[in-house]
Amino acid sequence: MSTPPFLPLIDPSGSTLLPSLALLGPVLIPSTLVQAVLPTLPPQASYYVQAENSNDDIISYLDNGAQKIVVTSSQLEELGGQVPKERLILKLDEQEISIAQDFAQQISGIYVISSIAHTSKSLVIPNLEIYLQNPSPNPTELLELIKTSRPSSYVIPTEYLAASAKTTSTHLSISEAFLAPIISDRPDGLFPTIVSSSNHSIKPLGLVYSSKESVTEAILTQKGVYQSRKHGLWRKGETSGAVQELISVKLDCDNDALTFEVVQHGSGFCHLPQSTCFGNFNGISKLEDTLKSRLESAPEGSYTKRIFTDEKLLRSKIMEEAEELCDAKTSDHIAFEAADLLYFALARCISKGVSLKDVEKALDKKSLKITRRKGDAKPKWENKINGNGNGESASRESQPVKEESKPTEPIPKSFPEVDESRIKMRNVTLSELNKEEQKKLLLRPVLNSLAMIDKVKPIVERVRKEGDAGLKAMTKQFDKADLSSNVLLPPFATPTEEELPVDVKKAIDVAYDNVKTFHQAQAETKPLIVETMPGVQCSRFVRPIARVGVYVPGGTAILPSTAIMLGVPAQVAGCKTIVLATPPRPDGSISPEVLYVAKLVGVTCILKAGGAQAVGAMAYGTEEVPKVDKIFGPGNQWVTAAKMLVQNDTDALVAIDMPAGPSEVLVIADHTANPIFVASDLLSQAEHGTDSQVVLVGINLSNKLLQDIEDQIDIQAKALPRVAIAREAIKKSVIVLVKSEKEAIEFSNEYAPEHLILHLEKAEKVVENIENAGSVFVGAFSPESCGDYASGTNHTLPTNGFARQFSGVNTLSFQKHITSQFVSSDGLKLLGPSVVRLAEREGLEAHANAVRVRLAELSK
Known part of the structure; x- marks a missing residue:
């Protein structure tokens, strides 16, 4: 069939549905949400874009991967035949349906917002796909229409969809909607299902059967689940461990068979020692x-x-x-x-x-x-083949080809070789947006944490089962270091001056002293004691968490700042065991900067491992690696997923510091702001990664000041070695223009940024109105960089809006509170009757009796 049974329209409520929806076909993304949603889609997902603004760069959306785009008639006219008809869908109002045929030579389909009940059965236009959306759909009616009114496809906002097995009066089940058109000609009602490997597209893995129940579970769990004709529901890998990660599910053209595309883990699909049920790959x-x-x-x-x-x-x-x-x-x-x-x-x-x-x-x-370069060979190769008459060909031929340098983080492969286009943030005026549009400004990339947790499970489980041997094997595999031991124990060698220059050592010392001074001030030095009533004394006292693990990312990267930010509060808190995990360099050594910090903060064990395997080793312990009670530190998505996995395993009995996401900054600026400073603060965050979140809130900025800031962003970004990364982050970033300081603070508190920088005339006074932020940088001369490295505050902070609920790492993060109470005989006489009465009311007679027997003794 040419169109899917239904086309999900992504809205801010649909983040949790994306992993399941991406399995079933394209999703429709409004152009205003493209930058927020695309980073969260699985790599194999296909998508359409709905142009929402008259100035949308339609060609750019198509160039960057959108299969189709929904346009208005005026946008279609402006395109002037530049785009193949197969890539365009025309959006029409219900009263405009009659003109659809006039555009049939320019488009592949039409998108109509209409009362589906009567339109779906009457609207048939030869050679055009039909997409219908009801302004207020009824889920149960929709399900029936999908079954009976093909070939139309139904556009359904994700607020009306649910990842559930059954449709309700308010939400349409994703799996039921997908399976609505399917038919079976078999007596047992099953559907033949071809299973293919995501890594090998030439030969299928095998032929199995599916039922509606098995397909539903497969969609909801994103795993290979089938229907055995002998044994019922078959969850692939449930007993063997050879699980399948589901990549896509598709119906065939007759709606009576399925294809599953999977990533096969473990021993393989076939029960025989061969790659597929049809023999080995070739x-x-x-x-x-x-x-x-x-x-x-x-x-x-x-x-x-x-x-x-x-x-x-x-x-x-x-x-x-x-x-x-x-x-x-x-x-x-x-x-x-x-x-x-x-x-x-x-x-x-x-x-x-x-x-x-x-x-x-x-x-x-x-x-x-859509946009294609001319296609001629580059001059270097033209000259090599054709020569240029002056011997240049020969001289160039003898020169080695210079390998392109690349930034240290992955960047999209669609970057042009030289991009001189302006680096610019998107501008919006907050008062001109409705509530729904304002809500979209608060969106961060959707993190598919459940899918990542499934990926790290085998790694963590291997460490748990194989201990040090498994850890060494994975360090050799991932970090290319063949270790004789997974750990390095004190006393740690002092790096030589050649390894650690004096100026770097002094910089580390300054940072260490400042961070230690600030974190020592946070420590509680005496118990809290309160007499709640005569003879009843309650107290609370602090104790260090005995064993902590701190994760410092990077094997070739040098991150002494993270070692300081995590090691110092552990040291100040009095933790007895501090395990510092960091990936080793290929020769098995640890960077001298991190080694120097480890010595300063009193690390008791350096774990030479990174990634999920390091988290697993600290969570469960091995013969060499001490088990810890709480794990701290940033890391990539593998580290984050492993931390989330182990904190929910009662066998591990380990806590973590906080949820993690891409780094972010929000800058508030008024008429006093220096555009050079503002731009530098925004770019210091944008260079972290293409998913970094960068927001500028401008208070009554003049056109000239706004233009100066935008000019500086472009100038400074192009001078950075990581310009390609900064460019992509800035593309997704936004300048929010507001009329008052109050409006700016309200937006910031709702956004709850990791870093908040105040370029304001009276910045110090504004701090008292900040309710949600990881860390605040007050005034023009307080760049985020100072907090990241050496001012004294901690740089391990909540992201993704979690600053509403979480604090950044601090001394108390490495401690726990214990309460105690002392009740005298006179105190029990006063308190006891109330305790007895409450216990009796709850029906807990033993509780009441524990007080009664003491009161009876005191009454003798």
């Missing part, structure tokens, strides 16, 4: 598996190992084979040389963690582009 899929295996097992010094580790050798081989392919003449020779080139090209991919599926995704993404 050709390029087999080569991919072989190269992956050789990457792990090839002996040091072998030619195969050199192919993966010697970049110059691999570069030379790729260029050599490419030239030989170009020189080949006969069909056999061309096939032979093409096979050689594919071998070395795929070796390059595998060595960098790129799969054939990734290459296919890149091809699919390129096929969606």
Whole structure:
């Protein structure tokens, strides 16, 4: 079928539904939500965009991966045939349906907001897909329409959808809506289901059967679940551990069969020792598996190992084979040389963690582009082949090709090689937005934490089962360090001056002293004692958490600041065991900066491991690694997911510091703000990563001041080495223009930023009105960088709006409170009767009796 049974329209309420919806086909994203939603979609998800603004850059949406875009008739006219009709859907009002046929040569479908009950049965336009949306849909009626009124597709806002097995009077079940059109011609009512591997698209893994019950569970859990004809519901991998991560579910053209695309984990799909139920993979899929295996097992010094580790050798081989392919003449020779080139090209991919599926995704993404470059060869290669008459070809041929430098974080592969376009934030005026639009400004990227937790489970479980041996194996696999021991114990060696220059050591000392001074001031030095009534004394006293784990990201990265921010409060709090986990460098060593801090803060054990495996080791303990009671520290999504996993496992009995998300800053600026300072503060956050959240709230800014700030953002960003990352973060960022300081503070408190910077005339006085923020930076000369490194406050702060509920890490984070009470005999005479009466009222006679017997003794 050409259109899906239903098309989910993403709204701010739909974040939790995205993982399930992405399995079933495209989702429709309003253009105002694209930047917030795209980072949260699974990589394989397809999407349409609904243009909501007259100035939307439609070509850009299509170039960046949107399969289709919904446009108005005026936007369609402005496009002037630039976009293939297959990519365009025309949005019409109910009264405009009659003109749809006039546009049939320019579009592939129409999108009509109408009373579906009568429109769905009467609206049929040859060669056009029909998308219908009811302004106030009834879920049970919708379900019946999906069953009976195909081929129309129904646009349903996610506020009316639910990840549940059954439809209710208020919400339509995702799985029921997807399965509504399906039919079966089998006596048992089951549907044939082809299962294919997400990593190998050439040959299916096998043929199974599904029922509505199994498909529903598969969608809701994002796992491979089928219907065994003998044993009932079959949850793949439930007993063997060979689970399947579900990537997509599709109906065939006749609605009587299904395809499941999965990532197969564990021993495999077939019960026989072969890749699929139809035999082993062959050709390029087999080569991919072989190269992956050789990457792990090839002996040091072998030619195969050199192919993966010697970049110059691999570069030379790729260029050599490419030239030989170009020189080949006969069909056999061309096939032979093409096979050689594919071998070395795929070796390059595998060595960098790129799969054939990734290459296919890149091809699919390129096929969606509307804007195409001219396509001529780059001058370097034109000159190499054609020459330029002055010998330049020969000289260039002898020069090595300079490898492109890349930033230290992944960035979208669609970046142009040189992008001189203006780096600009989006502007909105808060008073001109309705409540729903204002709510969208508060959105952060949706974190699919459940999917990530499923991915880290096998890693954590391996550490739990195999202990130190499993930990060493994964450190070798992920960090390329072959360790004799997973830990480093004190006394730690003092780094030499060559390893740690004097000026760096002094900077660390300043940061350590300031952070320690501030955190010592937070410590409670004496118990709280209160006499609640005569003879009844209640107290509360503090004790350190005995064993804590602090995670410092980065093996090649140098992060002494994080070691200080986590190690100092643990030291001040009096924790007896401090385990510092950090990935080792390939030679097994720890960066001298982190090692120096570990010595300063009194770390009792350095765990040379990173990622989910380090979290698992600290949570459960091994023979070498002490088990801890609470884990602190930032990290990537694998670390965050592992922390969330272990804190909910009663066997681990471990707490974590706080939920984590992308870093963020909100700057409030008025007429006194220095545009250079404001831009620098915004960019200091934007360079963290493409998902960083950057917001400027401007109070009655003049057009000139606003223009100066925007100019400085563009100028300063282009001078940064991480400009590509900053550019992407700024694209998703927003300037919110407000009329008053009160309006700015209200917006900030609702947003609850991790970092709040106040560029205000009377910044100090405004602090008393701040209710929600991780840390506040007051005045023009208080950049966030100071708090990140050395002013004294802690830089481990709540993100994603959690500043409403959580504090940043502090001394008390590493301590716990215990209460006590002392009741004298006279005190019990006063208090006892009330306790007895309440216990009797609750029916807890033993509680009452414990007081009665004492009162009886005192009355003798």
